[in-house]
Amino acid sequence: MKYNWLGPLLRSLLAPIAVGLLLGLFLGDYGWSLSGGLAAYLAWNLYQLIRLHHWLKTYQPDEPPPDASGLWGEVFDGLYNIQRRDQRVRGRLQAVIDRVQESTAALKDAVIMLDAEGNLEWWNRAAETLLGLKTPQDSGQPITNLVRHPQFKTYMDQSNFSASLELPSPLNDRLYLQVQITRYGNGEQLMLVRDVTHVRQLEQMRKDFVANVSHELRTPLTVIAGYLEPMLEHADEVNPRWRRPLQQMQQQAERMKNLLDDLLLLARLEANDNQQLRQPVEVEPLLQAIVKDAQILSGADEHRILLDAEPDLALKGNEAELSSAFSNLVYNAVKYTPPGGEIRLRWWSDRDGAHLSVQDTGIGIESRHLTRLTERFYRVDASRSASTGGTGLGLAIVKHALIHHNGRLEIASEPGKGSLFTCHFPATQLMEGRALGNAS
Numbered sequence: 024m025k026y027n028w029l030g031p032l033l034r035s036l037l038a039p040i041a042v043g044l045l046l047g048l049f050l051g052d053y054g055w056s057l058s059g060g061l062a063a064y065l066a067w068n069l070y071q072l073i074r075l076h077h078w079l080k081t082y083q084p085d086e087p088p089p090d091a092s093g094l095w096g097e098v099f100d101g102l103y104n105i106q107r108r109d110q111r112v113r114g115r116l117q118a119v120i121d122r123v124q125e126s127t128a129a130l131k132d133a134v135i136m137l138d139a140e141g142n143l144e145w146w147n148r149a150a151e152t153l154l155g156l157k158t159p160q161d162s163g164q165p166i167t168n169l170v171r172h173p174q175f176k177t178y179m180d181q182s183n184f185s186a187s188l189e190l191p192s193p194l195n196d197r198l199y200l201q202v203q204i205t206r207y208g209n210g211e212q213l214m215l216v217r218d219v220t221h222v223r224q225l226e227q228m229r230k231d232f233v234a235n236v237s238h239e240l241r242t243p244l245t246v247i248a249g250y251l252e253p254m255l256e257h258a259d260e261v262n263p264r265w266r267r268p269l270q271q272m273q274q275q276a277e278r279m280k281n282l283l284d285d286l287l288l289l290a291r292l293e294a295n296d297n298q299q300l301r302q303p304v305e306v307e308p309l310l311q312a313i314v315k316d317a318q319i320l321s322g323a324d325e326h327r328i329l330l331d332a333e334p335d336l337a338l339k340g341n342e343a344e345l346s347s348a349f350s351n352l353v354y355n356a357v358k359y360t361p362p363g364g365e366i367r368l369r370w371w372s373d374r375d376g377a378h379l380s381v382q383d384t385g386i387g388i389e390s391r392h393l394t395r396l397t398e399r400f401y402r403v404d405a406s407r408s409a410s411t412g413g414t415g416l417g418l419a420i421v422k423h424a425l426i427h428h429n430g431r432l433e434i435a436s437e438p439g440k441g442s443l444f445t446c447h448f449p450a451t452q453l454m455e456g457r458a459l460g461n462a463s
């Protein structure tokens with residue numbers, strides 16, 4: 024909008040000129056009277072300017088600008104209106120902030136705002152009860168100084184927060200917390216902390232239940248299998264009508280035993296998840312023994328089982344766990360490869376660590392199943408697995424045994440062509456003194 028400056032100029036000059044002229048009429052000297060009027064006007068202007076300066080210097084949001092008449096009055100009124108508008112906007116913003124703070128304070132989950140360096144900026148009440156943060160003395164402190172769990176420090180040092188972290192509360196180690204961090208703005212971090220003690224207890228109850236049931240079922244099963252064995256050994260003394268049912272009972276008892284063994288092994292693996300493994304495990308002899316057993320399992324199917332293993336390449340770990348992981352992969356290759364097929368085992372190291380691959384020329388697996396294969400009891404084809412005597416727990420055991428050794432399982436497969444299962448172990452899992460990368 025175009026500002027019309029002529030009107031205010033004339034209005035403000037009109038009064039001093041009129042007063043000067045009037046004085047000149049009385050005193051008879053227009054020149055001095057006019058100058059005197061303008062000088063008085065200038066002094067008044069300076070006075071108003073100083074009042075404005077003082078008001079600005081000592082500005083208080085609740086203190087209105089000074090009062091005046093004329094052009095200065097309009098300026099002060101304008102400032103007053105801006106001040107009121109500002110106060111209203113500020114009030115509205117404060118109300119929004121208060122509401123957000125009230126709602127986050129009422130949250131059971133802790134909400135913590137950290138700056139880009141990981142220093143505390145703001146947190147809600149739950150952060151005080153879950154993590155023991157103290158208001159206001161902890162403000163500006165690095166969060167890693169206040170939550171001193173080593174896993175938390177490692178989690179904060181890494182830049183990838185896609186996964187959450189579970190750790191005991193620094194105030195009470197019976198309380199389990201789940202921490203999730205999201206980055207926003209210029210590297211600031213929003214940290215959400217949830218009490219997951221109940222979920223963990225349920226998870227533990229599930230694990231204990233499975234382990235206890237498996238354990239309790241073992242004794243009656245041993246008794247049943249124990250009676251069946253001599254009965255079948257003296258099959259000629261048994262009524263011929265009962266021979267076949269007895270054989271089937273023995274087969275199913277064997278299957279149940281395998282299932283219970285696998286469930287117990289899985290329970291043990293889960294219970295040991297956090298334990299460090301340091302025992303040296305010579306992998307080449309272990310694989311040789313597995314190949315021998317696999318050849319026996321193959322029997323009349325006469326699979327060609329080839330082993331190419333780097334000697335003296337040892338892992339830090341638990342031999343029994345590694346043996347069940349590797350044998351599950353090799354026995355699966357035998358089970359799911361038609362007679363005469365080829366199974367290749369390769370154990371080697373490179374800069375990334377050590378690797379074991381089990382490749383077969385078997386029936387293969389459709390790609391849609393690959394991501395779910397390591398789930399408990401997941402089977403591509405239930406009827407086919409039942410005929411091979413599988414429990415559906417083999418690959419779950421492999422996965423957990425590898426996790427326990429900081430490793431991971433990679434699966435590639437093509438229906439009709441065969442499958443490739445590769446276990447990857449990081450270099451840190453190798454026994455010290457091993458030069459990496461000297462094998463192809």
Ligand code: ADP
Pocket residue numbers: 351355356359360383385386387388396401402403404408412413414415416417418419442
């Ligand atoms: P199972 O005891 O049924 O073999 P696993 O957990 O060992 O259970 O394997 C899960 C499923 O993965 C199997 O049912 C089978 O369908 C598939 N599978 C595993 N290994 C192979 C393989 N080498 N070739 C083809 N399919 C496989």
